[in-house]
């Protein structure tokens with residue numbers, strides 16, 4: 001039997017880089033080498049030799065959100081929802097971001113709710129919107145507001161509520177060094193803002 005390799009038809013196949021990992025330009029690698037040296041280590045020692053490439057690729061992944069407009073995930077809309085007109089909530093969505101001040105990890109979970117007005121999306125799309133904005137350099141307040149606004153602008157719902165709870169690496173591993181401390185932010189729009197009972201209902205479904 002003849003086996004066809006996945007790479008047989010790939011003109012770009014590079015035996016030096018069989019996994020096709022993204023190239024990291026020299027100036028990026030040099031910047032990381034400079035940082036390693038400045039932090040007190042030797043970028044030429046065995047264990048650190050490939051680190052500038054790895055760090056470059058890791059940052060491409062951490063910042064994948066810049067490659068897309070998260071609104072694209074809300075373009076496939078289901079208009080036939082069988083008369084469903086109650087709150088839709090996705091909660092405990094884990095996410096990772098990086099703070100724009102220290103580029104340190106922000107690790108947390110989000111709850112995203114909306115009250116549909118004819119337009120409903122596949123539930124995974126709410127998490128995709130979150131990750132699209134989280135995979136950038138962020139502050140938690142802006143991340144929360146951007147997710148809420150994106151849903152508001154694209155689904156024309158009656159209401160949107162986004163609550164994010166996260167720990168900031170820049171507060172745990174450095175600086176004030178206070179592990180375990182959590183930051184909570186919310187952005188509430190439409191009927192959840194204007195109507196007390198709607199607001200209470202969504203907050204209680206979220207567990208707040």
Ligand SMILES: Nc1nc2c(ncn2[C@@H]2O[C@H](COP(=O)(O)OP(=O)(O)OP(=O)(O)O)[C@@H](O)[C@H]2O)c(=O)[nH]1
Pocket residue numbers: 099100101138139140141168170171174175176
């Ligand atoms: N509001 C807000 N602040 C954040 C967020 N992430 C990090 N920070 C804060 O950004 C602030 C930056 O403060 P600076 O005084 O400029 O920086 P710094 O000297 O490193 O501050 P310390 O962290 O207190 O050591 C710090 O208080 C961080 O805790 C975020 O998502 N939202």
Ligand SMILES: [Zn+2]
Pocket residue numbers: 099100101102103104168170171
């Ligand atoms: Zn920070």
